[in-house]
Every structure is written in structure tokens, then in C-alpha cells.
Amino acid sequence: MELRQLRCFIAVADALHFGHAAQQLDMLPSALGRHIRLLEESLNVRLFVRSTRSVALTAHGHKLLEEGKKIVAEVDALEAHFRRQGRLQAxxxxxxxxxxxxxxxxxxxxxxxxxxxxxxxxxxxxxxxxxxxxxxxxxxxxxxxxxxxxxxxxxxxxxxxxxENVVLAIAERHPLATRRSVTIEDIATLPLIVPARRARPHSHDVTIKLFNAAGLKPHIVQLVDEKQTILSMVASKVGGAIMPRWAARMATPHVRFVTIDHGEGAFTALxxxxxxxxxxxxxxxxxxxxxxxxxxxxxxxxxx
Missing domain, CATH: 3.40.190.10 (Periplasmic binding protein-like II)
Structure with a gap:
């Protein structure tokens, strides 16, 4: 039994969902499943009862979860101790x-x-x-x-x-680029480039929440992970993007940043x-x- 396998097991046991646990651990579900399979083979027991709709712990799984968390906590405490000692010298x-x-x-x-x-x-x-x-x-x-x-x-x-407040990134020749501010209603039909939720959940959700608060649905035409790629697409007139205010500091030719007037509410910020x-x-x-x-x-x- 390896510590990495044990950490993977605990993540799945807590989430009871391989996909959610894999996302938490930043690994592919197939790789996570392989770690669990190897752990079960090394212990010669089944830890999970799996179906197409659910994941549940076996009796062996419940026992390993209880004892495994103690082991991981002790290892983490030991690592933390030596890290602190190393920090004093590093x-x-x-x-x-x-x-x-x-x-x-x-x-x-x-x-x-x-x-x-x-x-x-x-x-x-x-x-x-x-x-x-x-x-x-x-x-x-x-x-x-x-x-x-x-x-x-x-x-x-x-x-x-x-x-952090958000702003609208828009191509410099778009009619909205000359505005001092826009409302969500002003961009109701604007094609939008939005971060993929798996990569940037907060940035993705802030766009959805802004439109939901206005009783509207965003017109999403492209999901992109990286902000620089989003800005390049904005410059190429693929669409606009709702971005953190700091993005206005990035030197991006042919892109303008416009204040979004969304009223009060911290839920619309990052x-x-x-x-x-x-x-x-x-x-x-x-x-x-x-x-x-x-x-x-x-x-x-x-x-x-």
C-alpha cells in the first residue's frame, strides 16, 4: 500500500464520486481508478461497491477510511515538522x-x-x-x-x-468600446468567451451569476482556459469577455476594457x-x- 494510493482512496471515499475526486486531486479519472484498483489488489479486498449511478464503501472501505485518515494526518504532521526545520535554514x-x-x-x-x-x-x-x-x-x-x-x-x-470587480473586454472597434460603462442588458446578445468551469470555476461562475441576477442567459460561443487566449480572441472579434479588473493591465492590442454597471452585490465579484x-x-x-x-x-x- 502506497501513500499516494491511500490519499486517492480517501478522496474518493469522502466524495463518493470518482470524477469529483479526480478533479480535486487534479488527475484524470482513469489514473485515479488505476490507483484504487492497485490498492484493492495489494490489500486483496474490495473497498468500493460501484455501479453506473453510485459509489459506496464496503465494510473494508469504512475501516480503511477511518485508519487511513489517521495515517495520512500523522505523515502530514511529520512532513510539516521537517519542513519547518528546513525553512529555518533555507x-x-x-x-x-x-x-x-x-x-x-x-x-x-x-x-x-x-x-x-x-x-x-x-x-x-x-x-x-x-x-x-x-x-x-x-x-x-x-x-x-x-x-x-x-x-x-x-x-x-x-x-x-x-x-475583485470585473470589466468587459471588447474589441476596440465594437460600438460598446466607446462606452464608459455597460449593463448586463447592454450585452445580453453579445457573443461571449468564457473560461471553462473545470479550469477556472470562479471566473466562469461570475459570468453566469451576473446574467442570472439580471434574469438573462449569456450567449456563450467559446470556452477557453487561459486569459491571454481569451483576450486574443476578443481582439480577433470572436466575442467579448467578462474578466477581472486587473486584466486591463495586460497589454493587448485592439482590446478595450469597459466598466460593468451591475449594481451592488459581492456575489458578482471574484x-x-x-x-x-x-x-x-x-x-x-x-x-x-x-x-x-x-x-x-x-x-x-x-x-x-
């Missing part, structure tokens, strides 16, 4: 950041951090939340700026920071949070968190 702060934070937040924080901690090197991993969380929990990152998940994770300490593992003190991480707290009012003015 003098490196490893930061994960979604694109929004990597472009609009982290660069604003680094000068103050380097002044406060001149002997600490900073490494930045820019990625999506779904890819950053496993790295954070495995100890590859010390902290991460992420889109908060709907359900809290007991391994993580998460601090909400702010909600949440940003910072997360780290556990509650143990870490001098470098805590120094950056203090700077975040000090700079938050300025950051809110920039992004909200």
Missing part, C-alpha cells in the same frame, strides 16, 4: 499565486517584504487554484494567493482578502484569499502576511 519563501495575484498583488508587496526580510529569497509559482492547493498541502509552497474553495479544508488556514498550512509560526511567511494587512486598503482601491 531562507526561502515559496509563494503560490493565481494570475490575478501574480500580476496585481505580489509585485506590490515584494519591495516592502524585501526591505523587512532582506536575507529571504522569494520564489513565485503562478498557477490555478486547483494546482496550487496540492502543492501547498504537500509542502512545496509556504503560502498561496488563491480563489477560496466553497468548502473549508481543515489542513489550511485561509484568510479572505478582497473581492474573491481572493491567502492560505497556508496549519497554525505554526513562520517568520518569513508571517512577515509577508503583516505587509498584506498593511497594504490591503491600497490593494482594494486597485482591484475593487
Amino acid at each position: 531562507h526561502t519563501l515559496r509563494i503560490g499565486a493565481i494570475d490575478s495575484a501574480a500580476i496585481a498583488l505580489v509585485p506590490h508587496l515584494l519591495p516592502a517584504f524585501r526591505h523587512a526580510c532582506p536575507d529571504v529569497d522569494v520564489r513565485i509559482d503562478e498557477n490555478k487554484t486547483a494546482q496550487l492547493l496540492p502543492k501547498l498541502k504537500s509542502g512545496q509552497l509556504d503560502m498561496a494567493f488563491i480563489r477560496p474553495m466553497k468548502e473549508s479544508d481543515p489542513q489550511l488556514t485561509t484568510r479572505f482578502l478582497l473581492h 474573491p481572493l484569499a491567502v492560505a497556508w498550512v496549519g497554525n505554526a509560526p513562520d517568520a518569513a511567511r508571517d512577515a509577508l502576511l503583516e505587509i498584506v494587512s498593511q497594504e490591503l486598503p491600497h490593494l482594494i482601491r486597485q482591484l475593487c
Whole structure:
């Protein structure tokens, strides 16, 4: 029995759904199924009763879930202990950041951090939340700026920071490009390029929620993962896109950004949070968190 197989088993046992567990672990369902099959073969027992419609634990599965969680928790605690010991010698702060934070937040924080901690090197991993969380929990990152998940994770300490407003990205020669602001009703029939939900659930959902709040349905013509690709399509007149306000900083020829007048309501904005593992003190991480707290009012003015 391997630790990776055990983690896969626990994810499926908690979700009772192979697809949801695979998405949580950022792996293909076929690969997840292979890990479970190998685990069952190594233990010579069935852990799940599977049908086309449901997944349920066997008696052996319930026992392994109970004991397996204890094993994983002990391994995680042991890893955390040695990571902390290594951190005292490494003098490196490893930061994960979604694109929004990597472009609009982290660069604003680094000068103050380097002044406060001149002997600490900073490494930045820019990625999506779904890819950053496993790295954070495995100890590859010390902290991460992420889109908060709907359900809290007991391994993580998460601090909400702010909600980012959204804007309309539109081709510069489109009639809406000359407007100071638009309403959802103004773009009711506009072809839209939207992030795929599996890759960027928050960005996808904010478009849907904006239209739902107005009693309308978005005219989605293309699903795309990466924001730069979305902007390229906007420039090529494929359609418009609802994007975080920080995207207006990206130098994209032939694209204009227009304020969206959607009234009040935080549900129409994108949440940003910072997360780290556990509650143990870490001098470098805590120094950056203090700077975040000090700079938050300025950051809110920039992004909200």
C-alpha cells in the first residue's frame, strides 16, 4: 500500500464520486481508478461497491477510511515538522499565486517584504487554484494567493482578502468600446468567451451569476482556459469577455476594457484569499502576511 494510493482512496471515499475526486486531486479519472484498483489488489479486498449511478464503501472501505485518515494526518504532521526545520535554514519563501495575484498583488508587496526580510529569497509559482492547493498541502509552497474553495479544508488556514470587480473586454472597434460603462442588458446578445468551469470555476461562475441576477442567459460561443487566449480572441472579434479588473493591465492590442454597471452585490465579484498550512509560526511567511494587512486598503482601491 502506497501513500499516494491511500490519499486517492480517501478522496474518493469522502466524495463518493470518482470524477469529483479526480478533479480535486487534479488527475484524470482513469489514473485515479488505476490507483484504487492497485490498492484493492495489494490489500486483496474490495473497498468500493460501484455501479453506473453510485459509489459506496464496503465494510473494508469504512475501516480503511477511518485508519487511513489517521495515517495520512500523522505523515502530514511529520512532513510539516521537517519542513519547518528546513525553512529555518533555507531562507526561502515559496509563494503560490493565481494570475490575478501574480500580476496585481505580489509585485506590490515584494519591495516592502524585501526591505523587512532582506536575507529571504522569494520564489513565485503562478498557477490555478486547483494546482496550487496540492502543492501547498504537500509542502512545496509556504503560502498561496488563491480563489477560496466553497468548502473549508481543515489542513489550511485561509484568510479572505478582497473581492475583485470585473470589466468587459471588447474589441476596440465594437460600438460598446466607446462606452464608459455597460449593463448586463447592454450585452445580453453579445457573443461571449468564457473560461471553462473545470479550469477556472470562479471566473466562469461570475459570468453566469451576473446574467442570472439580471434574469438573462449569456450567449456563450467559446470556452477557453487561459486569459491571454481569451483576450486574443476578443481582439480577433470572436466575442467579448467578462474578466477581472486587473486584466486591463495586460497589454493587448485592439482590446478595450469597459466598466460593468451591475449594481451592488459581492456575489458578482471574484474573491481572493491567502492560505497556508496549519497554525505554526513562520517568520518569513508571517512577515509577508503583516505587509498584506498593511497594504490591503491600497490593494482594494486597485482591484475593487
